[in-house]
Amino acid sequence: MSKTENELLARAEPSFKVKKGEVLLKSGDTVTSGFYVMSGCLRSYVVDSKGKEHTYQFAPEGWLISDLEVFKNKQKAFLTIEAIEDSEVKRLLFDFDANNPDFAKLAMGKMQNRLYALQHRIIQLLSYTAEERYQEFIKTYPDLFSRVPLKMIASYLGITPEGLSRIRKEMVKGK
Amino acid sequence: MSKTENELLARAEPSFKVKKGEVLLKSGDTVTSGFYVMSGCLRSYVVDSKGKEHTYQFAPEGWLISDLEVFKNKQKAFLTIEAIEDSEVKRLLFDFDANNPDFAKLAMGKMQNRLYALQHRIIQLLSYTAEERYQEFIKTYPDLFSRVPLKMIASYLGITPEGLSRIRKEMVKGK
DNA sequence: CGCGTGATTGAAACCCTTCAAGTTTAGTGG
DNA sequence: CCACTAAACTTGAAGGGTTTCAATCACGCG
Numbered sequence: 001m002s003k004t005e006n007e008l009l010a011r012a013e014p015s016f017k018v019k020k021g022e023v024l025l026k027s028g029d030t031v032t033s034g035f036y037v038m039s040g041c042l043r044s045y046v047v048d049s050k051g052k053e054h055t056y057q058f059a060p061e062g063w064l065i066s067d068l069e070v071f072k073n074k075q076k077a078f079l080t081i082e083a084i085e086d087s088e089v090k091r092l093l094f095d096f097d098a099n100n101p102d103f104a105k106l107a108m109g110k111m112q113n114r115l116y117a118l119q120h121r122i123i124q125l126l127s128y129t130a131e132e133r134y135q136e137f138i139k140t141y142p143d144l145f146s147r148v149p150l151k152m153i154a155s156y157l158g159i160t161p162e163g164l165s166r167i168r169k170e171m172v173k174g175k
Numbered sequence: 176m177s178k179t180e181n182e183l184l185a186r187a188e189p190s191f192k193v194k195k196g197e198v199l200l201k202s203g204d205t206v207t208s209g210f211y212v213m214s215g216c217l218r219s220y221v222v223d224s225k226g227k228e229h230t231y232q233f234a235p236e237g238w239l240i241s242d243l244e245v246f247k248n249k250q251k252a253f254l255t256i257e258a259i260e261d262s263e264v265k266r267l268l269f270d271f272d273a274n275n276p277d278f279a280k281l282a283m284g285k286m287q288n289r290l291y292a293l294q295h296r297i298i299q300l301l302s303y304t305a306e307e308r309y310q311e312f313i314k315t316y317p318d319l320f321s322r323v324p325l326k327m328i329a330s331y332l333g334i335t336p337e338g339l340s341r342i343r344k345e346m347v348k349g350k
Numbered sequence: 351c352g353c354g355t356g357a358t359t360g361a362a363a364c365c366c367t368t369c370a371a372g373t374t375t376a377g378t379g380g
Numbered sequence: 381c382c383a384c385t386a387a388a389c390t391t392g393a394a395g396g397g398t399t400t401c402a403a404t405c406a407c408g409c410g
Binding site: 304305334335337338341 | 365366367368369
Binding site: 048054056068078098099101105107108111112115116118119121122123126127155158 | 229243283286
């Protein structure tokens with residue numbers, strides 16, 4: 001972690017604990033903060049018109065998680081953020097001081113990383129089969145696939161829990 | 176367009192013309208620039224292992240287009256950028272001066288807009304059917320769907336040209 | 351220990367793809 | 381400006397991958 005990053009975290013509010021299942025940000029809330037995960041794991045998701053959940057992001061230790069729509073509009077949250085394990089997090093307010101070059105560089109670097117990750121996720125959704133996306137998921141998050149419930153991974157990959165279950169079966173058989 | 180934006184464009188190199196079909200950035204190139212489209216239309220895409228093209232972005236007049244992977248690694252381009260109409264563009268070098276608060280704010284704002292757009296595209300890929308994605312595309316880019324070749328729109332939506340052709344037929348019939 | 355949620359499995363249905371053929375459109379040279 | 385050619389788009393039929401729905405199994409927690 002960089003010096004500026006440490007400084008930013010030090011200035012943040014003290015960390016607090018959340019229990020598995022607890023919701024930190026609900027779709028429709030008016031909050032302009034994100035969370036830095038010290039331990040445990042959070043996720044963000046949306047619920048579509050048919051009541052289905054779609055996981056947008058997982059955030060284990062060391063990750064940031066937020067709702068960028070809030071970030072932009074300073075209005076209502078689009079995503080819901082919940083703890084999927086007992087976790088310890090720090091609330092981060094989005095009051096970056098663009099006059100401070102160090103913070104500006106840090107923020108821009110973080111956003112570039114995020115853009116890079118989203119670009120790859122989109123291209124994978126466009127070009128990979130469900131099985132290829134799952135294998136990519138395992139490669140990218142080797143500690144998550146055995147730690148996160150199957151149905152949440154399925155909703156991250158854009159397939160049904162039944163579909164992912166069958167893919168897992170095939171992969172064991174094919175090996 | 177903001178004052179800072181104008182200033183940025185004014186500092187850029189003079190615009191130049193490209194013909195339909197011309198490639199401005201090829202996957203594998205080592206370039207650290209993006210393009211601002213004055214007129215016409217560009218697109219960025221990748222070619223997968225099976226030789227299929229997947230359109231990542233369209234950029235008509237007033238849009239920026241670049242390869243963020245280059246942006247991050249300062250290495251080889253991942254995307255290919257080509258003109259899909261005769262166009263006039265300005266090359267933009269990524270030498271943002273983070274010490275200049277105006278530029279830092281502008282850059283951060285642009286990145287937030289991009290993040291917001293990518294978030295929605297991912298959620299649409301996860302939760303919408305092909306037809307819903309196409310209807311969303313028409314709503315978001317009302318001037319593009321009649322201007323861009325069907326097969327490129329199909330590759331943007333993640334379906335085959337035949338698939339989109341049938342969806343169009345169904346939509347006319349259903350109306 | 352039993353209840354409830356999550357995971358698995360099967361069968362049928364569906365959406366979309368693939369492949370192949372035909373039609374239309376666009377671009378080029380005479 | 382027309383003729384020719386290539387590319388783009390359309391349409392049909394068959395097939396594949398995933399979903400849906402339903403039933404069963406496995407497990408963690410009170």
